Amino acid sequence: MPFNLLLNNVAxxxxxxxxxxxxxxxxxxxxxxxxxxxxxxxxxxxxxxxxVTTGCLRGFTVDKNGIEHVLSFAPPDWWIADMYSLISQKPGTLNIEALEDTDVILLSKTDQEKLYQEIPKFERFFRILTEKSLVTNQQRIVDNLSLTAEERYNIFCERYPTLINHLPQKQIASYIGVTPEFFSRMRNRH
Amino acid sequence: MPFNLLLNNVAxxxxxxxxxxxxxxxxxxxxxxxxxxxxxxxxxxxxxxxxVTTGCLRGFTVDKNGIEHVLSFAPPDWWIADMYSLISQKPGTLNIEALEDTDVILLSKTDQEKLYQEIPKFERFFRILTEKSLVTNQQRIVDNLSLTAEERYNIFCERYPTLINHLPQKQIASYIGVTPEFFSRMRNRH
DNA sequence: CGGGGAAGTTGATGTAGGTTAAGAAATGAA
DNA sequence: TTCATTTCTTAACCTACATCAACTTCCCCG
Structure with missing residues (x-):
């Protein structure tokens, strides 16, 4: 049944x-x-x-010059949301778009809160999920502050080997924090 | 009593x-x-x-060239830890140093876990805390990807007005992601 | 309260990565 | 398969910020 991937994720x-x-x-x-x-x-x-159970989503913002910045990819077995907007229930800045045909399972904010009441263990589950996400994001901040684009690219390749073949280069460039032109040059020099 | 600030934080x-x-x-x-x-x-x-109840801590990493990168400041009423290391109980990359004489209240990893057992509401408390931290970190990633150093500085001033007068410039420069030299120039031009 | 190390300033010069543009290659909808 | 639209590549030039170095100012600790 289609919820197995998610139940394993929770388990x-x-x-x-x-x-x-x-x-x-x-x-x-x-x-x-x-x-x-x-x-x-x-x-x-x-x-x-x-x-996400199949396919892939991406979360990105658009800056004042119209340039997109990818904050996260969500391949199968990943969660995605605009955390700021979800928590505050105010308008958010994130766009979430399908990079290919994608199946998702949705949990609404209100159902999530009901879940916390009915099965308090879910507080723990989402706490742990959020903690892991926080650690990843902190590491990304450090990487952006201290590494060159090339080093960040290498780390991306190690960390997300399956995504590399899967995604258009310009999406990876945007995640890394460089232009598609520079990304292309970087890859083709050695 | 000295725990009041923390009890209010929790409340x-x-x-x-x-x-x-x-x-x-x-x-x-x-x-x-x-x-x-x-x-x-x-x-x-x-x-x-x-x-932190009084004083101020900073969390920072040191890159392979010996350059420090400030990940976070912890003035009074803030929590700080090396989340990666705290969660995984593996050696971390973060240094946490007092910028001035500082009083802290400590909660050990094992006591935190006992707390989750004894008072499950604390799962909720730390979930919410972590969520807020995650949102802040995501915004910082977007800011680093899409704004100039000057714009990031202005945002820092808005977001942490009390810290601006309090901290050495080089610490703010490091948080913003520029050298002290460039930070000085940036501030003195207009 | 004085001296020494840290913090901040300023100038000259260097560079990672951006911008613009134009063509080539890949891809997807019909 | 075809054509239109993205995506990728390459090149010339540009800029935000880094580096190095020398100087000044601050401030803390003995």
Whole structure:
């Protein structure tokens, strides 16, 4: 059944009884997002966390010069949301777009809060998830401050080997923090 | 009593009974850190979260060229730790140093876990804390990718007005991601 | 309260990476 | 398969910020 990937994802950090699994699943919705379709746009209020089962999403912002900056990729087994907007329920700055046809499982903000009431273990689950995400983001800040573009690229290759073949170069360039032109030059020099 | 600042910090997100407050306090330790003294050094395993009551700490890494990069400041009412090391209990890369004589309240990793057992509400507290920290860090990544040094400086001034007068310029420069020389020039042109 | 090390300033010069532009290659919708 | 649209490449030139060095000012600790 289609929720297995997600149940395994959850099982990494907390144990659920069969009954709890059913309660959990009752809060979930499935959705298909076609390539290039937006799951969330700048200025909207983020009402869902999305868990990708197939395909790939990207979260990005657009700066005042119209340049896109990729904050995160969400391949299968990853969660994505505009955390700022989800928490504050204010309009966010993040766009979330499908890089290919993608299946997601949605958990709404309100269902997530119900879940915290019904199965407090989920506080733990999302705490741990958020902690891991925080560590990754802190490392990225350090990398951006202290490494050259080439070093950041090498780290990206190590950390996300499956994504490298999968993604358009310009998306990786944007994540690394360089222009597509410079990224191309960087790759073709050695 | 010296735990009031911390109890207020906690009360922002969860409500504790008097009994729960006592249990919480029983897990805490106080410590004084003298100016320039290290609370945590690169390569150590981080065993404590620290909550600052007076003074100021800074968390920073040192890159392969010996250059320091400030990840965070912790003035009063802030938590600080090497999250990577605290979670994984592996040697971390963060240094945490007192910028002035500082009083902290410590919560050890093991006491934190006991707290989760004894008062599950603390799962919620630290989830919310971590979420807020994550949002701040994501915004910083976007800022580093899309803004000039001067724009990042202006944002820093808005966001941390009290720190501006308080900190040596070179520390702010390092947080912003520029050299002290460039930071000085930037401030003195207009 | 005085001296020494740290912090800040200023100038000359260097460089990683950006910008603009134009063509080549890949890709996807019909 | 075809054509239109992205994506990628290459080249010339540009700029934000770094580096190095010498000087001044600050400030803390004995």
């Amino acid at each position: 990494r950090y907390i144990h659920l009884t069969d009954n709890e699994k059913e309660i959990f699943i009752s809060h979930l919705h499935q959705k298909k997002i076609k390539r290039k379709q937006f799951f969330l746009s700048y200025g909207e209020i983020c009402k869902y966390s999305a868990f | 922002r997100y969860i409500h504790l009974t008097d009994n729960e407050k006592e249990i919480f306090i029983s897990h805490l330790h106080q410590k004084k850190i003298k100016r320039k003294q290290f609370f945590l050094s690169y390569g150590e395993i981080c065993k404590y979260s620290a909550f």
